[in-house]
Structure formats: C-alpha cells, structure tokens
Amino acid sequence: MQKTTAWRRLDNSAKIFPIASTKKYSSVFRLSAVLKEKINPKILKTAVKMALENIPSFKVKLKKGLFWYYFEENNKEIRIEKEKNYPCKYIDPKTNNDYLFKVTYYENKINVDIFHSLTDGNSGVIFLKEIVYTYIELVHPEHFSTKLRIERKLSNNTEDDYLKNYDKESKPAKGGKKAYILKGKKLPLAAIGVIHVNINIEELKQKAKEKDVTVTQYLTAVIIYAIYNSNYKKYDGKRPIKICIPVDLRKYFKSETINNFFSYITLQANMKEKMLQNFNGILEFVRSGFKEKLTKEEISKTMSANVKLGNNIFIKTIPLFLKLIIVKLSYIEIRKYTTTTFSNIGRIGIIGEYQKYIDKFLMLIAPEAVEKIKCSSCSFENNLVFTFTSTLQETEIEQEFCEKLKEEGISITIEGNGVHDFIS
Amino acid sequence: MTLYPRVRNVKEINLATRIMFIISIVIAITCIIVNLCTSTRYLWCLIVIAGIIYSWITVIYSVHSNVNIGSSVTLQFIIISLLTLCIDYIFDYRGWAINLAIPIIIIIGNVTMLILTIVSVNRYYKYAIYQLIIFLFSIVPITIYFLFDNIITMPIFTIISSIITFFTFIMSLTLCGKNILEELDRRLHI
Numbered sequence: 001m002q003k004t005t006a007w008r009r010l011d012n013s014a015k016i017f018p019i020a021s022t023k024k025y026s027s028v029f030r031l032s033a034v035l036k037e038k039i040n041p042k043i044l045k046t047a048v049k050m051a052l053e054n055i056p057s058f059k060v061k062l063k064k065g066l067f068w069y070y071f072e073e074n075n076k077e078i079r080i081e082k083e084k085n086y087p088c089k090y091i092d093p094k095t096n097n098d099y100l101f102k103v104t105y106y107e108n109k110i111n112v113d114i115f116h117s118l119t120d121g122n123s124g125v126i127f128l129k130e131i132v133y134t135y136i137e138l139v140h141p142e143h144f145s146t147k148l149r150i151e152r153k154l155s156n157n158t159e160d161d162y163l164k165n166y167d168k169e170s171k172p173a174k175g176g177k178k179a180y181i182l183k184g185k186k187l188p189l190a191a192i193g194v195i196h197v198n199i200n201i202e203e204l205k206q207k208a209k210e211k212d213v214t215v216t217q218y219l220t221a222v223i224i225y226a227i228y229n230s231n232y233k234k235y236d237g238k239r240p241i242k243i244c245i246p247v248d249l250r251k252y253f254k255s256e257t258i259n260n261f262f263s264y265i266t267l268q269a270n271m272k273e274k275m276l277q278n279f280n281g282i283l284e285f286v287r288s289g290f291k292e293k294l295t296k297e298e299i300s301k302t303m304s305a306n307v308k309l310g311n312n313i314f315i316k317t318i319p320l321f322l323k324l325i326i327v328k329l330s331y332i333e334i335r336k337y338t339t340t341t342f343s344n345i346g347r348i349g350i351i352g353e354y355q356k357y358i359d360k361f362l363m364l365i366a367p368e369a370v371e372k373i374k375c376s377s378c379s380f381e382n383n384l385v386f387t388f389t390s391t392l393q394e395t396e397i398e399q400e401f402c403e404k405l406k407e408e409g410i411s412i413t414i415e416g417n418g419v420h421d422f423i424s
Numbered sequence: 425m426t427l428y429p430r431v432r433n434v435k436e437i438n439l440a441t442r443i444m445f446i447i448s449i450v451i452a453i454t455c456i457i458v459n460l461c462t463s464t465r466y467l468w469c470l471i472v473i474a475g476i477i478y479s480w481i482t483v484i485y486s487v488h489s490n491v492n493i494g495s496s497v498t499l500q501f502i503i504i505s506l507l508t509l510c511i512d513y514i515f516d517y518r519g520w521a522i523n524l525a526i527p528i529i530i531i532i533g534n535v536t537m538l539i540l541t542i543v544s545v546n547r548y549y550k551y552a553i554y555q556l557i558i559f560l561f562s563i564v565p566i567t568i569y570f571l572f573d574n575i576i577t578m579p580i581f582t583i584i585s586s587i588i589t590f591f592t593f594i595m596s597l598t599l600c601g602k603n604i605l606e607e608l609d610r611r612l613h614i
Contacts, residue, residue, distance in 0.1 A: 034427065083429050106429055188437050189543075194428065362427075417428035 006073040007063070010117060012162035012310045013260040017117040018062055018069045019320075019327040023190075025335075025368045026090040027116040029343075029376075031128045032109050032362040039105040040139065045080040047135035048103050052078065055127055057158045057258050058118060061098035067320055069117075074098050083111060086192040086417070088366035088389060091115050103131070108359065110135065120262045121345045121363065122248050125378075128361075129350065130154065136357045144353065152351075161255040162307045170304035176268050179242035179339045182227070182372045183235040184392040193419035195398045196362060197386040200411040201379050207408055211280075213287050216344045219386060220245065220290075221283045222404050223342055223375055224269050228282075230396035232271055241269045244341040249303065252296045263303040265293040266338065279404070335370040342375040350380070360385055367391045395420045440543050441483075448476045471528060479536040483543060493540060494554035501533040501558055522565060523578040527585035530562045534585075534592040541596050552603065555596055562589040 010018075017027040052059045060071035076097040083106035091102050091113060100115040110131060114124045133152065137144040187193060201215075208218040220243055227241055249261045267289040275281040292298070309315060318326070348361045360383055363376040367389045377386040388398045398420075405412050452473050459469035482497060505526050512521035537555050566586040569576040576582050 087428075107426060109427060191437075196427070415427055418430065 008060075008071050008158055009160065010069055010071065011160040011257075011259040011261075012307050013120070013262065014117040015068060015310055016327065017115065019323055020331045021090070021115075022328070023090045025331070026088060026366045028088045028091055028113050028366050029116065029121060029124065030087045030111055030113045030362070030364040031121070031124050032111045032364070033128060033132045034109045034359040034362065035132075035136075035357055036108065036359050037139070037357070038108055039110060039135075041080055041082070041105060043138045044103070044105055044110060044131075044135055045078065047131050047138055048078050048080060050134045051127065051130040054130055054154050055156065055258065057156060058099075058101060058127055060100065060118070061093060062100060062117065064320060067316060067318070067323075069320070078103070080105065082106060083109075086190075086419075087111070087194060087364050088113060088192065101127075109362075116260070119258060120248070120260045121246070121343060122250065122262070123258045123260075125345060125348055125361075126154065126258065129348070132358065133351070133354055136354050140357070155256045155258050157256045158259055159257050160259065161249070161253065161257045161261045162303060163311075165249070165253040165255070165300075166304040166307040167300050168304070168308075170301050176242070176266065176337065178239055178336045179268075180227075180232060180237040180239040180271075181336065181370055182231055182339060182392065182397070184231070184372065184394045186372070187391050187393050187419065191391070191419050192367060192417075193388075193390045193392070193395070194364060194417040195388045195390070195395065195420065196415045197388075197398075197402055197405070198360075198413045198415065199384045199386055199405065201382050201384045203410045204384060207410055211283055213283060214290070215384070216245070216342075217286045217290050218283070219344065219375075219377065220267065220342055221279065221286045222401055223340065224267075224276075224282050224286070225279050225404055226397045226400035227339065228269075228271055228276070230400040234396075237271065241271055241339045242337065243267045243269070244338045246341070246343045247294065247299055248345075249299070252299055263299050263306075265290075265299070265302070267293070335368070338371055340371055340373050340375060341365065342377075344377045347379045355381070362387060364389050373397060390420075393420075437543065444483075444539050444542060445480075448480065452476055475528060475532045475535075479532055479539060482536050483539050494537065494551035497533060497536050497540075498554040498557050501529060502561060505529050505561070519575075519577055522568075522576055522582075524581055526565060527581035530565070530585040531588050533558050534562060534589050538592040538595055541599060552600075555593070559589060559593045562586070 021027045056073075059074055061074040061076075062069050063072045074097070076099070078099060079097055079102075081102075081104050083104040091100060093100065096102055100118045102111075102113040104111045104113070110128075112124065112128050112131065114127075119127070130152075204215055204218070208215050211218060213221070223243060224241055231237070232241060244264050244266050246262050246264045249255065249263055253261075255261050267286060269276055269282070269285060271277070276285055315323075343363070343365055345363055350358060358380065361378050361380045362385050363378045364387050365374045365376050367374045368391070372392050373388055373390045375386065375388055377384055379385070386401075388401075390398070402412055402414065452469075455469040455472045459467060482493060485493065508521040508525040508529070512518060512525075537551060537558055540551055541555070563586065565576060565582045569579055569582055
C-alpha cells in the first residue's frame with residue numbers, strides 16, 4: 001500500500017500569511033549567526049539536513065486546500081546558496097524546492113530566511129541555533145561529545161496553542177486611528193537597505209534602569225523620538241505614530257509549540273500632545289503604554305479576537321480563492337494602521353562550549369510598501385544588535401536614532417549592507 | 425570581514441542609469457544625423473527614437489517596481505510580434521511585419537533586456553531565462569531568411585536585428601554568464 005504523506009493545519013496566525021503575502025509583502029524574517037570562522041557550504045548543508053531531522057516541523061511545503069492552505073511533508077533536497085540577494089525577500093517555493101525557509105551563507109555568516117507561516121521569531125531562533133550547534137559540532141568534532149548532542153532536547157510540538165488558550169468570551173479591543181506613514185523617496189530596484197547598530201548592552205541596561213524602563217521600552221522610545229524628529233516634523237505629520245510590538249505568548253501562557261505563538265501590542269503616540277515633544281515625555285508615554293497593554297488580559301483580548309475571526313464559521317467556509325481576494329484587498333487598508341514594527345527577541349542563549357565560535361546574532365524583518373522601515377533586535381553576550389531594514393533612500397531616522405543613543409552616552413558601532421552611503 | 429555581499433548602492437545605480445541614458449541620446453542623435461545626411465524620404469530615425477523611449481519606459485517601470493520585468497518584456501515581445509503578423513495577414517499580406525516590424529521589436533526587446541541587466545546587477549540572474557527565450561525568438565527571422573526563399577524580401581532589418589541580438593546576448597553572457605547558467609540549471613532542472 002502506498003504511504004500517505006503527512007500533513008498538518010496551519011496555526012491561527014500562520015493562516016493569514018500565505019493569503020496576504022505578495023512579492024511586495026513577503027512576510028519573511030531573517031535570523032543570522034555570525035561565526036568567528038568562514039562558512040563551509042558543504043558542512044552547512046549537512047548541518048541543515050541534520051537540524052531538519054531533529055526539527056521536522058520545518059520540513060514542509062505549503063499546499064492549497066479548498067478553504068485553507070495546509071502543510072505537507074517535503075522530502076525534497078534542501079538547497080544552500082551563497083547570499084546574493086537582499087535579505088527577507090519573498091521566498092518563491094518553486095525556486096526553493098518548496099521549502100518555506102531559505103538558508104544562505106556569506107563569509108562567516110549563516111542566514112535563515114523564514115516565511116512567517118512556518119513559525120515566529122522565537123521558534124526560528126531554536127531552528128537557527130540547532131543549525132549552528134550542528135555546524136560547529138561537524139567542523140570541530142574533537143571538541144564535542146555525543147552526550148552534549150543528546151542533552152539538547154528539542155520540542156517538536158506543532159499544536160495550535162492559540163486554540164488552547166484563547167478566551168471565547170473576550171471582547172476585542174478598540175482598533176484606533178490610522179497611523180502616520182513614513183514619507184521619503186523609495187530605493188530603486190526593490191532594494192532593501194540594512195543598518196545594524198551594535199549597542200553595548202551593559203550601558204544600554206544601565207541607561208534604561210536610570211530612566212526606570214526596560215530595554216525594549218527604552219529602544220521603542222528612541223524609535224518614536226527618531227521618527228518624530230527626522231520624518232514626522234519634516235513632512236508635517238498629522239496622524240499618530242503607531243508602533244507595533246510583537247509579544248511572545250509563551251511568556252504568558254504555558255506552551256511548548258514550535259509553531260507561531262505570538263501576539264502584539266500597539267502604542268499610539270499622538271505627537272501633537274506637548275508631552276511627547278521631548279524624549280523624557282516619550283519615555284513616560286512608552287512606559288505607561290507598556291504597563292497598560294502588556295498584561296495577560298490585554299494580550300489575551302487581541303489574541304482571542306484574531307482566533308475568533310479565524311474560527312468564524314462564515315470565514316472558514318469561504319473558498320480559498322475568494323479569501324485570497326478579500327484578504328489582499330482588506331490588507332491594503334489594514335497596513336495603514338501601523339507606522340513601524342519593532343521586534344525584540346531578546347537574549348539568544350547559547351550552550352557554553354559553543355559560545356567561543358560565535359561572534360553575534362542578527363535579526364531582520366522585511367519592510368514593505370507601507371511600513372517602509374522595520375526595526376528588530378537581539379542580543380548575544382555583551383552586544384545588542386539593533387537592525388533597521390528600510391526601503392527608503394534617506395537614512396535620517398537611522399541617523400537620528402544613533403545620534404540619540406550617543407547623546408545618551410551609549411557606545412555604538414554601525415554596519416550595513418552598503419545600499420545606503422550612510423555608514424561612516 | 426563584511427556582513428553582506430557587495431551590493432550596488434543608490435549612487436551606483438543612478439550612475440549606471442545615467443550612463444545608459446547618455447548612450448541612448450548619442451544613438452538617437454547619430455541616427456537623426458545619418459538619416460538627414462543620407463535620405464529624408466523615410467524618417468526611419470523616428471522609429472529608433474520611439475524604440476528608445478519605449479525601452480526606457482519599461483526600464484524605469486522596472487527600476488521602481490518590485491516585479492520581474494523580464495517576464496513582461498518577453499510576453500510583450502512575443503504578443504506584439506504575433507499581433508503585427510496577424511495585422512499584416514489580415515490586410516492583404518505585404519510582408520511589412522516580418523521585414524520591418526518584427527526586426528524592430530527584436531531590437532527593442534534585446535536592448536531593453538541588456539539595459540535591465542546592466543542597471544540591475546544584483547538581479548540579472550532573474551532575467552536569464554527570459555533573455556534566453558527572447559534570444560531564441562530573435563534568431564527565428566534570420567533562420568527563416570537562410571532556410572526559405574521569398575519570405576523575407578527586405579533582409580537588411582533582419583540582418584541588423586540579428587547582429588544586435590548576438591551582440592546583446594554576448595554582452596549578457598560576458599557580464600553574468602555564470603549566474604545565467606546557474607539560473608538555467610535551477611529553472612530547467614528535471
């Protein structure tokens with residue numbers, strides 16, 4: 001008898017990405033590990049294959065059903081390529097052996113571009129770490145015992161934890177106003193400019209502590225400040241600056257899923273208010289905004305509203321081809337409710353023996369037509385890398401951001417992909 | 425150690441576009457002068473100028489959008505060629521489509537692809553498959569000319585278009601041969 005191919009449903013968040021995604025809105029994020037030695041592509045390919053055996057939930061392709069997309073086991077060969085395109089580009093499954101993630105390398109760097117349907121940033125980190133651990137073990141077999149390998153337990157739980165945790169009685173939070181959309185000249189040839197700001201984490205933590213805020217809150221405030229001073233004022237903005245901050249739900253609900261399990265909060269800064277026209281006022285606004293919105297109840301409201309929408313019997317029974325049209329059209333409007341997104345996946349913890357081989361980690365999220373700049377950050381050891389991905393030619397926001405950090409006495413260094421001539 | 429492969433920055437893209445623009449102007453002026461100095465019976469230089477303008481509209485659209493324009497150029501190239509053949513056939517076949525219109529379409533198609541390849545160095549491999557299709561279609565008229573009599577009665581435009589086709593194809597291979605082969609391997613693998 002012929003063996004049937006394994007398949008699984010997309011989780012509640014994952015459902016929307018293949019429907020809403022286009023070449024202009026790729027829904028792709030990148031996680032990179034910069035090692036202290038040049039990458040060997042053959043060994044990297046073996047490492048990715050081994051990592052896929054350990055985390056098989058990534059070994060899937062996207063298939064069309066009558067009502068929803070679904071994942072099906074993918075047994076094709078994985079492709080490893082030298083990096084030659086801009087980061088976070090739309091992953092065309094046809095040119096990627098149907099995989100929904102793409103592994104590339106350049107010099108000392110391993111990149112994993114992941115289509116958001118597959119998973120979120122936190123589970124993406126688990127996959128990248130598994131690749132990196134395996135790669136290091138293969139390159140330096142003399143330093144790693146099999147015991148260490150066995151001890152690395154990995155979750156392969158692909159349950160939809162949204163369904164387990166949403167509150168059926170919860171009422172949705174109010175939507176809010178449309179956001180200020182960043183203005184400026186677009187980069188030609190669909191280029192994506194990348195600017196990494198390496199920040200000394202001790203100095204950043206100290207500064208945040210002084211101001212009685214967390215690192216995420218502090219950086220959010222600097223982003224609002226930079227947008228306000230270098231773009232909003234210049235183009236005489238009228239609408240509020242709205243920052244979307246993804247939240248890892250695993251911190252609020254018990255979950256071991258490797259699927260998507262995140263929600264978000266949105267801060268709406270009405271810049272016409274006098275209080276918000278100086279940095280300390282913005283800091284206070286961000287602090288109280290987080291306090292009000294970053295609670296289990298509030299996060300549950302947003303999550304539950306989204307789950308209920310996905311579970312609505314009427315929506316469920318709309319054929320996929322109609323969903324594609326409806327969602328793509330409604331997303332033209334929905335995207336106008338966010339100025340930018342800032343995703344901080346926090347500290348990336350690495351087992352001691354492996355640390356000496358790693359220089360840093362990077363996280364990048366795809367900018368798009370409306371959210372022309374997106375921000376992300378992650379930290380490793382004493383370095384936090386804050387990343388701007390942009391489709392704008394101007395770099396005033398990035399410059400203002402860096403200037404503010406320097407003014408606050410925080411040491412930074414800057415790197416980029418050379419699209420802008422900003423790096424000095 | 426650098427974190428990213430060498431990418432062209434905004435200034436370099438603008439410079440490449442400007443150089444190609446100057447070359448287009450030089451070609452247009454040269455054609456006007458040659459046309460006026462030889463014979464003014466047919467203002468054929470206007471066809472060249474119209475072709476250059478058409479190429480640039482396509483290039484500018486490509487530079488400012490996020491689509492692979494190679495597919496659009498290829499599709500336009502084939503459809504317009506077939507359309508001219510149909511029109512010629514419907515209106516008492518006189519052979520103007522195969523003698524004149526199609527060679528001009530071939531020149532425009534090939535030159536547009538070459539400009540796109542030069543201007544967008546980091547995406548050239550995406551155009552490879554389309555460049556090959558355009559090349560194969562472009563050599564159809566010259567093949568017909570050598571194999572069959574009395575179909576192409578005014579071969580000068582076919583010969584010029586074929587020379588330009590081979591020139592642009594060699595230029596593309598020189599600029600990015602390895603990447604074209606890689607892309608073909610990827611697209612045509614069995």
